[in-house]
Amino acid sequence: MAVKMEQMYEGKAKKVFATDDPGLCIVSYKDDATAFDGKKKGTIADKGEINNRVTNHLMKLLSEQGIPTHFVEELSARETLVKRVTIVPLEVIVRNIAAGSLSKRLGLPEGTKMGATVLEFCYKDDALGDPMVNEYHIAAMGWASAEELETIAAYAFKINEALSLYLKEVNIELIDFKLEFGRLSDGTLVLADEISPDTCRFWDSKTREKLDKDRFRRDMDDIEGAYREILKRLIGQ
Ligand code: UDP
Numbered sequence: 001m002a003v004k005m006e007q008m009y010e011g012k013a014k015k016v017f018a019t020d021d022p023g024l025c026i027v028s029y030k031d032d033a034t035a036f037d038g039k040k041k042g043t044i045a046d047k048g049e050i051n052n053r054v055t056n057h058l059m060k061l062l063s064e065q066g067i068p069t070h071f072v073e074e075l076s077a078r079e080t081l082v083k084r085v086t087i088v089p090l091e092v093i094v095r096n097i098a099a100g101s102l103s104k105r106l107g108l109p110e111g112t113k114m115g116a117t118v119l120e121f122c123y124k125d126d127a128l129g130d131p132m133v134n135e136y137h138i139a140a141m142g143w144a145s146a147e148e149l150e151t152i153a154a155y156a157f158k159i160n161e162a163l164s165l166y167l168k169e170v171n172i173e174l175i176d177f178k179l180e181f182g183r184l185s186d187g188t189l190v191l192a193d194e195i196s197p198d199t200c201r202f203w204d205s206k207t208r209e210k211l212d213k214d215r216f217r218r219d220m221d222d223i224e225g226a227y228r229e230i231l232k233r234l235i236g237q
Helices: 047-064 100-106 135-141 146-168 223-235
Strands: 004-010 014-019 024-029 032-035 040-043 071-074 079-083 090-097 113-123 172-183 189-192 200-204
Touching: 024 047, 047 071, 047 079, 047 146, 047 223, 090 146, 113 135, 113 146, 135 146, 146 172, 146 189
Parallel strands: none
Antiparallel strands: 004 014, 014 024, 024 079, 032 040, 071 079, 090 113, 090 172, 172 189, 172 200
16 A cells, blocks of 8 residues: 655645655646636535545546546545656647537637537646647657657547547537646556546436536536536436
Protein backbone atom coordinates (compact mmCIF):
# COMPACT_ATOMS: atom_id res chain seq x y z
CA MET A 1 0.00 0.00 0.00
CA ALA A 2 1.47 3.36 -1.07
CA VAL A 3 1.88 5.89 1.72
CA LYS A 4 0.77 9.48 1.07
CA MET A 5 3.60 12.01 1.33
CA GLU A 6 4.12 15.69 0.47
CA GLN A 7 1.85 17.67 -1.85
CA MET A 8 3.55 18.04 -5.23
CA TYR A 9 1.06 20.26 -6.97
CA GLU A 10 -2.26 22.02 -6.51
CA GLY A 11 -4.34 22.76 -9.58
CA LYS A 12 -7.77 24.36 -9.96
CA ALA A 13 -9.73 21.16 -9.32
CA LYS A 14 -7.23 18.67 -7.90
CA LYS A 15 -4.25 18.26 -5.61
CA VAL A 16 -1.52 15.74 -6.33
CA PHE A 17 0.53 14.09 -3.58
CA ALA A 18 3.75 12.08 -3.80
CA THR A 19 3.82 8.61 -2.27
CA ASP A 20 6.66 6.45 -0.93
CA ASP A 21 6.64 4.74 -4.35
CA PRO A 22 8.30 7.00 -6.97
CA GLY A 23 6.09 5.50 -9.69
CA LEU A 24 2.80 6.40 -7.98
CA CYS A 25 0.91 9.57 -6.94
CA ILE A 26 -2.33 10.26 -5.12
CA VAL A 27 -4.85 12.60 -6.75
CA SER A 28 -7.33 14.38 -4.47
CA TYR A 29 -10.35 15.99 -6.13
CA LYS A 30 -11.60 19.35 -4.80
CA ASP A 31 -15.07 20.91 -4.85
CA ASP A 32 -13.58 24.13 -6.29
CA ALA A 33 -14.83 25.12 -9.72
CA THR A 34 -13.32 27.66 -12.10
CA ALA A 35 -14.17 28.79 -15.61
CA PHE A 36 -12.95 31.30 -18.19
CA ASP A 37 -9.25 30.75 -17.38
CA GLY A 38 -9.89 31.04 -13.65
CA LYS A 39 -11.77 34.36 -13.87
CA LYS A 40 -14.99 32.78 -12.52
CA LYS A 41 -14.60 30.93 -9.23
CA GLY A 42 -16.95 28.95 -7.02
CA THR A 43 -17.57 25.62 -5.38
CA ILE A 44 -19.91 22.83 -6.36
CA ALA A 45 -21.02 20.69 -3.40
CA ASP A 46 -19.64 17.12 -3.59
CA LYS A 47 -18.07 17.75 -7.01
CA GLY A 48 -14.74 16.29 -5.87
CA GLU A 49 -16.31 13.00 -4.86
CA ILE A 50 -18.48 12.80 -7.97
CA ASN A 51 -15.64 13.59 -10.38
CA ASN A 52 -13.35 11.10 -8.65
CA ARG A 53 -15.89 8.32 -8.92
CA VAL A 54 -17.07 9.16 -12.45
CA THR A 55 -13.47 9.43 -13.72
CA ASN A 56 -12.45 6.09 -12.21
CA HIS A 57 -15.54 4.37 -13.54
CA LEU A 58 -14.83 5.61 -17.08
CA MET A 59 -11.06 4.97 -16.85
CA LYS A 60 -11.78 1.34 -15.89
CA LEU A 61 -14.17 0.98 -18.80
CA LEU A 62 -11.57 2.39 -21.20
CA SER A 63 -8.74 0.20 -19.93
CA GLU A 64 -10.97 -2.85 -20.45
CA GLN A 65 -11.21 -1.68 -24.07
CA GLY A 66 -7.45 -1.51 -24.51
CA ILE A 67 -6.70 2.14 -23.67
CA PRO A 68 -3.74 2.39 -21.26
CA THR A 69 -4.55 4.77 -18.38
CA HIS A 70 -2.87 6.14 -15.27
CA PHE A 71 -5.59 4.68 -13.00
CA VAL A 72 -4.42 2.28 -10.29
CA GLU A 73 -6.93 2.20 -7.42
CA GLU A 74 -9.67 4.31 -5.83
CA LEU A 75 -8.53 4.98 -2.25
CA SER A 76 -11.51 6.92 -0.90
CA ALA A 77 -14.44 9.02 -2.06
CA ARG A 78 -12.08 11.83 -3.15
CA GLU A 79 -8.70 10.16 -3.56
CA THR A 80 -7.23 7.88 -6.19
CA LEU A 81 -3.87 6.21 -6.61
CA VAL A 82 -2.49 6.83 -10.11
CA LYS A 83 0.71 6.13 -12.01
CA ARG A 84 3.12 9.06 -11.95
CA VAL A 85 3.38 10.67 -15.37
CA THR A 86 4.88 13.69 -17.06
CA ILE A 87 1.90 15.40 -18.63
CA VAL A 88 2.07 16.12 -22.37
CA PRO A 89 1.28 19.88 -22.36
CA LEU A 90 -1.72 19.56 -24.66
CA GLU A 91 -5.46 19.58 -24.16
CA VAL A 92 -6.84 17.07 -26.63
CA ILE A 93 -10.42 18.05 -27.49
CA VAL A 94 -12.82 15.73 -29.26
CA ARG A 95 -16.07 17.17 -30.67
CA ASN A 96 -19.11 15.31 -31.95
CA ILE A 97 -21.60 18.20 -31.93
CA ALA A 98 -20.85 21.93 -32.18
CA ALA A 99 -20.81 23.73 -28.81
CA GLY A 100 -18.76 26.14 -26.70
CA SER A 101 -15.71 27.77 -28.26
CA LEU A 102 -16.17 25.99 -31.62
CA SER A 103 -19.70 27.40 -31.96
CA LYS A 104 -18.36 30.87 -31.22
CA ARG A 105 -15.35 30.59 -33.51
CA LEU A 106 -17.20 29.21 -36.53
CA GLY A 107 -20.62 30.75 -35.96
CA LEU A 108 -22.32 27.36 -35.71
CA PRO A 109 -25.35 27.24 -33.40
CA GLU A 110 -24.81 24.97 -30.40
CA GLY A 111 -26.20 21.52 -31.08
CA THR A 112 -25.34 21.57 -34.81
CA LYS A 113 -24.41 18.11 -36.04
CA MET A 114 -21.12 18.12 -37.92
CA GLY A 115 -20.13 15.85 -40.82
CA ALA A 116 -17.40 14.11 -38.83
CA THR A 117 -15.74 14.06 -35.42
CA VAL A 118 -13.38 17.00 -34.91
CA LEU A 119 -10.07 16.73 -33.06
CA GLU A 120 -8.38 19.87 -31.70
CA PHE A 121 -5.22 20.52 -29.70
CA CYS A 122 -4.65 23.38 -27.28
CA TYR A 123 -1.34 24.24 -25.64
CA LYS A 124 -1.79 23.98 -21.87
CA ASP A 125 -0.84 27.42 -20.61
CA ASP A 126 -3.29 29.35 -18.42
CA ALA A 127 -1.46 32.65 -18.85
CA LEU A 128 -1.91 32.37 -22.62
CA GLY A 129 -5.51 31.12 -22.31
CA ASP A 130 -4.71 27.61 -23.64
CA PRO A 131 -4.32 28.66 -27.31
CA MET A 132 -5.33 26.27 -30.07
CA VAL A 133 -2.35 24.81 -31.92
CA ASN A 134 -1.88 22.35 -34.79
CA GLU A 135 0.51 19.46 -35.38
CA TYR A 136 3.11 21.79 -36.89
CA HIS A 137 3.26 23.90 -33.72
CA ILE A 138 3.42 20.73 -31.64
CA ALA A 139 6.36 19.38 -33.66
CA ALA A 140 8.15 22.75 -33.81
CA MET A 141 7.92 23.25 -30.03
CA GLY A 142 8.72 19.62 -29.27
CA TRP A 143 5.60 19.15 -27.11
CA ALA A 144 5.08 15.65 -28.55
CA SER A 145 6.79 13.59 -31.25
CA ALA A 146 4.99 12.80 -34.51
CA GLU A 147 4.67 9.19 -33.37
CA GLU A 148 3.23 10.21 -30.00
CA LEU A 149 0.74 12.54 -31.67
CA GLU A 150 -0.41 9.73 -33.93
CA THR A 151 -0.96 7.50 -30.90
CA ILE A 152 -2.78 10.30 -29.06
CA ALA A 153 -5.12 10.87 -32.01
CA ALA A 154 -5.84 7.14 -32.37
CA TYR A 155 -6.56 6.83 -28.63
CA ALA A 156 -8.77 9.95 -28.68
CA PHE A 157 -10.98 8.57 -31.48
CA LYS A 158 -11.18 5.15 -29.83
CA ILE A 159 -12.08 6.74 -26.47
CA ASN A 160 -14.77 8.78 -28.22
CA GLU A 161 -16.30 5.64 -29.76
CA ALA A 162 -16.26 3.74 -26.47
CA LEU A 163 -17.61 6.58 -24.32
CA SER A 164 -20.28 7.71 -26.80
CA LEU A 165 -21.64 4.19 -27.10
CA TYR A 166 -21.58 3.59 -23.35
CA LEU A 167 -23.20 6.91 -22.47
CA LYS A 168 -25.91 6.46 -25.08
CA GLU A 169 -27.19 3.49 -23.06
CA VAL A 170 -27.90 5.78 -20.12
CA ASN A 171 -29.43 8.49 -22.31
CA ILE A 172 -26.46 10.81 -22.34
CA GLU A 173 -25.20 12.40 -25.53
CA LEU A 174 -21.44 13.04 -25.53
CA ILE A 175 -21.17 16.45 -27.20
CA ASP A 176 -17.45 17.09 -26.68
CA PHE A 177 -14.70 16.46 -24.15
CA LYS A 178 -11.10 17.16 -23.23
CA LEU A 179 -8.39 14.59 -22.62
CA GLU A 180 -4.86 14.78 -21.28
CA PHE A 181 -2.12 12.25 -21.78
CA GLY A 182 1.05 11.55 -19.81
CA ARG A 183 4.30 9.63 -20.19
CA LEU A 184 5.41 6.97 -17.73
CA SER A 185 9.13 6.91 -16.85
CA ASP A 186 9.76 4.51 -19.77
CA GLY A 187 7.99 6.87 -22.20
CA THR A 188 4.76 4.87 -22.54
CA LEU A 189 1.79 7.15 -23.27
CA VAL A 190 -1.21 6.74 -20.98
CA LEU A 191 -4.51 8.54 -20.58
CA ALA A 192 -4.27 10.78 -17.49
CA ASP A 193 -6.19 13.58 -15.73
CA GLU A 194 -9.98 13.19 -15.46
CA ILE A 195 -13.11 12.44 -17.50
CA SER A 196 -15.98 14.09 -15.68
CA PRO A 197 -18.76 16.67 -16.00
CA ASP A 198 -15.95 19.25 -15.56
CA THR A 199 -14.24 18.12 -18.75
CA CYS A 200 -17.07 16.80 -20.94
CA ARG A 201 -20.30 18.20 -22.31
CA PHE A 202 -23.03 15.74 -21.43
CA TRP A 203 -26.56 16.42 -22.72
CA ASP A 204 -29.63 14.39 -21.85
CA SER A 205 -30.36 12.48 -25.09
CA LYS A 206 -34.08 13.23 -25.01
CA THR A 207 -34.43 16.69 -23.47
CA ARG A 208 -30.92 17.93 -24.42
CA GLU A 209 -30.66 19.34 -20.90
CA LYS A 210 -27.07 20.17 -19.97
CA LEU A 211 -25.63 17.86 -17.31
CA ASP A 212 -22.14 19.32 -16.99
CA LYS A 213 -19.99 22.32 -16.09
CA ASP A 214 -21.77 24.56 -18.60
CA ARG A 215 -24.41 24.96 -15.85
CA PHE A 216 -21.70 26.63 -13.73
CA ARG A 217 -20.13 28.59 -16.63
CA ARG A 218 -23.54 29.96 -17.64
CA ASP A 219 -24.98 30.62 -14.16
CA MET A 220 -27.73 28.02 -14.55
CA ASP A 221 -29.55 26.44 -11.60
CA ASP A 222 -29.10 23.06 -9.94
CA ILE A 223 -25.44 22.53 -10.84
CA GLU A 224 -25.04 19.98 -8.02
CA GLY A 225 -28.13 18.12 -9.23
CA ALA A 226 -26.65 17.77 -12.73
CA TYR A 227 -23.37 16.34 -11.40
CA ARG A 228 -25.29 13.96 -9.13
CA GLU A 229 -27.47 12.87 -12.05
CA ILE A 230 -24.37 11.87 -14.04
CA LEU A 231 -23.08 9.81 -11.12
CA LYS A 232 -26.48 8.17 -10.76
CA ARG A 233 -26.79 7.28 -14.44
CA LEU A 234 -23.26 5.88 -14.58
CA ILE A 235 -22.93 4.15 -11.26
CA GLY A 236 -26.53 3.92 -10.11
CA GLN A 237 -26.17 5.83 -6.84
N1 UDP B 1 -12.53 21.73 -21.69
C1 UDP B 1 -11.88 21.43 -20.51
N2 UDP B 1 -10.90 22.27 -20.06
C2 UDP B 1 -10.51 23.37 -20.73
C3 UDP B 1 -11.17 23.69 -21.93
C4 UDP B 1 -12.17 22.84 -22.39
O1 UDP B 1 -12.17 20.43 -19.88
O2 UDP B 1 -9.60 24.08 -20.26
C5 UDP B 1 -13.59 20.85 -22.20
C6 UDP B 1 -14.96 21.49 -22.07
O3 UDP B 1 -15.59 21.11 -20.87
C7 UDP B 1 -15.69 20.93 -23.26
C8 UDP B 1 -14.59 20.69 -24.30
O4 UDP B 1 -13.37 20.65 -23.57
O5 UDP B 1 -16.27 19.67 -22.94
C9 UDP B 1 -14.52 21.76 -25.36
O6 UDP B 1 -14.43 23.01 -24.74
P1 UDP B 1 -14.47 24.38 -25.57
O7 UDP B 1 -13.25 24.45 -26.41
O8 UDP B 1 -15.78 24.50 -26.25
O9 UDP B 1 -14.24 25.52 -24.52
P2 UDP B 1 -15.20 26.14 -23.42
O10 UDP B 1 -16.51 26.42 -24.09
O11 UDP B 1 -15.26 25.09 -22.36
O12 UDP B 1 -14.42 27.35 -23.00
